[in-house]
Amino acid sequence: MAIITIRNNPQLSGLIDMKANIPFASPDGEELALQLLKPMWSSGGKGFPLVVFIQGSAWTKPNQFWEIPQLALLARRGFVVASVTHRSCFSAPAPAFLIDVKSALRFLRANAAEYDIDPERVCAWGTSSGGNTALLLGLTGDDPAFEGDVCPGQSTKVNAVVDCFGPTDLNKMINVQYANVPKTDDYLLYALGGKSPDIYEEKLRLISPIQYVKEGRELPPFLILHGDADDVVLYEDSETFYNKLQACGYEADLVRVENAPHEGDFWSPELLNIIFDFIEKNV
Numbered sequence: 203m204a205i206i207t208i209r210n211n212p213q214l215s216g217l218i219d220m221k222a223n224i225p226f227a228s229p230d231g232e233e234l235a236l237q238l239l240k241p242m243w244s245s246g247g248k249g250f251p252l253v254v255f256i257q258g259s260a261w262t263k264p265n266q267f268w269e270i271p272q273l274a275l276l277a278r279r280g281f282v283v284a285s286v287t288h289r290s291c292f293s294a295p296a297p298a299f300l301i302d303v304k305s306a307l308r309f310l311r312a313n314a315a316e317y318d319i320d321p322e323r324v325c326a327w328g329t330s331s332g333g334n335t336a337l338l339l340g341l342t343g344d345d346p347a348f349e350g351d352v353c354p355g356q357s358t359k360v361n362a363v364v365d366c367f368g369p370t371d372l373n374k375m376i377n378v379q380y381a382n383v384p385k386t387d388d389y390l391l392y393a394l395g396g397k398s399p400d401i402y403e404e405k406l407r408l409i410s411p412i413q414y415v416k417e418g419r420e421l422p423p424f425l426i427l428h429g430d431a432d433d434v435v436l437y438e439d440s441e442t443f444y445n446k447l448q449a450c451g452y453e454a455d456l457v458r459v460e461n462a463p464h465e466g467d468f469w470s471p472e473l474l475n476i477i478f479d480f481i482e483k484n485v
Contacts, residue, residue, distance in 0.1 A: 249320030258330025333368020429462025
C-alpha cells in the first residue's frame, strides 16, 4: 500500500459539533431541551446564521432527532441548526406549542455569543405540524399574545421561513377534509383546549397561518414545499396559502413535489438543495 500524506485541519473546517439536550425552558415544570448542531470552525466573531427546526409530530412532542442527518448537511454550509421541541398538545393545549418554540428562539438569541450565533439572521423551518409552527413564527414575530417569560426582551421575529407540508387552514382541514371524523374522537379537540364549539373554532383560527396573511404587514420571505399526493395535509391548502401571500404582495415560492406523500419519498437531495439555497439567500 502507498503512503498518503495530507495536511492537517487546524481551523476544523467542514466539521460539525453537536451539543445535545440543552435546556431552554420549564413550562409547568416540564423541562424542554433542544439539540444544537454548529460548525466546529469559528465564525471569526460574526456569528453563524441560525436555523430553528421543528419536526412534525401532529402537535405532540416531536422526535428532535428525526432529521438530524439532513440538518447536519446544512450545518456544514456554515449554519447553527437547533432542533427544538415543545409540549404535547395533550398536556398543554394550543397555542402552547408556539409559545414553547418562541421560548427556544429567545433563549438562543440571549445565548448567541456562547453558541457563535448571529442573532440578526434567523430562519424558521418545519415539517407538517412543525411547518405550521414555522409559518406561525414568521407571521407572529414579537406578538405578545404568543410570548412566554423565557429570556424576556429577545425578539421572536425571523428573516425567512421554510414550510414543508404544514397545515395552513385548520378550519378547512378539520371541518372539510376531516369532516367525517367524529368530533368526539378528534384528538385536536384536546389539543385546542376543549370541546365547546365556540372555543374549538376560535382556537382553529388562532393556529391557522392563513388568518394572519393581510396586506401592509412586514413579513419575511416564505418557501413552501408540498407533495401533490399528500393525503394527510392537502397540497391545495399550501397552494391557496401561497396564492394569498402573492396577492397581498409578499415574497413566496411554492415547490410542488410530484407524486409525493406526507414525508417518505417527498425528500430528495434535490429538494434539500432547494431549501438550503433559499436559506443561504435569505439569511
